[in-house]
Amino acid sequence: MSLLEVGNVTKRFGSLVAVDDVSMTVEPGELRAVIGPNGAGKTTFFNLISGFTTPDSGSIVFGGEDITRLLPARRVWRGMVRTFQITEVFPELTVYENLQISVEIASGFGLRIRLKAGDVAKVRARTAELLDMGGLGPKAHRLVGELSHGDQRATEIMMALAMRPRLLLLDEPTAGMGEQETYDTTLLIRKLHRDQKLSIVLIEHDMRVVFHLADRIMVLAEGKTLAEGTPKEIAADETVQAAYLGKALA
């Protein structure tokens, strides 16, 4: 069974058709990239999957369950977690606190007034594990707002991972980053995909990141699917080259 099946979704904003009859299937363990020029409808498509907006028509099935109209918070508890183009963290708290809060919420402790000693230990261990996985250990007690863009992004990805997602949605994970940060973030995503067997869908602008990481790529243009295939197939596709890659690589 596929993990995620998006079937013929359409979303209009007034007379603008932002997403026009788009379908996509993601298999467990797959890393899928969605690319396209500005205004291609990538972010809207992403918002439809994560429940930020609902489609005018079409369906979204996750793990065999129709979630087309499910609230974002409920999608999270079914294992679908996202990050944002503009990093969304808790800036005035430390990295440790950011992850600790995420782990507590993920463990269902969000309404608890007291934790048993055993639960405190579990939260502590899981937080340490996430700090380690994200390479954030040395910065654990710095305020997130003071960190570099790359470290903030790593914190956000680790917060998402605290939820133990079955599918991680990354919205332009390297947006606005320099060379080194882009490289580090790409490595982190690849590590999560390989080591944790995590299924990931990501939107990306940076072609090198996409061709480096993705198992399969979907190209959107003007709200429609232009092409879909492996990085090799996409690189060789003439319509894609004409519409997007030619311009981007020129």
Place this chain on the structure above:
Amino acid sequence: MRTRSQKIVAAVLIWCVLLSMPLWINQVGGYTQLGTRVLVMALAAMALNFLLGFTGVLSFGHAAYFGLGVYGTGLIIKYVVSSTFAGMAVGVLTAVVAAAMIGYLIVHLRGIYFAMVTIAFGQVFYFIAYRWNGVTGGDDGLSGWNRLPIDFGVGRLDILHSPVTFYYFVLFFFAVGVGLMAMLLRSPFGRTLLAIRENERRTRFLGVVVERHIWLSWVISCTFVGLAGALYALLNNFADPHDLRWDQSGEFVIMAVLGGMRSFWGPLVGAAIFVVLQDYVSTMTENWMSFIGMFFVLVVLFFPRGVLGVFRRRIAT
């Protein structure tokens, strides 16, 4: 970030000052009732700050729940039963029930819309108290009653005639309220409230039903504001419709911002400055509020994190 030991030292210092206040307040030109007033206002401002500083939600209508505490207490003692505790219990309960119902209607609003609607609901209660002459005394307020000594069977607590005994009576409830709020803020529930303050969208996308947490924070905040109101009624032996009005809500916000809304004890400092300044300046001029206003503007311009915020930064650097 302050270290744990610095926080403990600060807390010990504050409790020492509060516990010893009746011993020295007369020597520095104050009087016991002034200290009691600081405690009551501080409890209200700290309760407001539970919502403002630690959940990130601004209410401009907290006087409504303060005033319900005031009137609930006064009306019960005047008309129903001559018992200080019964009055307080009904006062607080009235505030909680009103907050729970109104909160349910408004928790989906954000920012300025939330603040405006809290003012609107607050004014409803103000006009009821102002107009319903027969019961509430209208514009003249509710008088003709007073707090009563408390009999424990084994001993008697004369909070009516001894201002010092009443001070410690209020300090007891202040300690309970403040202690409970501190405990809540240190729990996973409290940390989730911080998360909402920091970034509501991220918190929502961690699977938190943000509205439920904001509602709980609102009700907790209003509960302790209601308790402060009940104590305020006992302090004055009087209920004033102005206790319910929007400018009283504004005063709570000013106290919290003045002292520093990012720190737990900030509103206590803000309330102390506000109440003492009000007491001194109002003996000299009718326009005491404009002096408070000027002081407030200076603090906001030069110490945007409040008076305690300055100390925190000093310690950090």
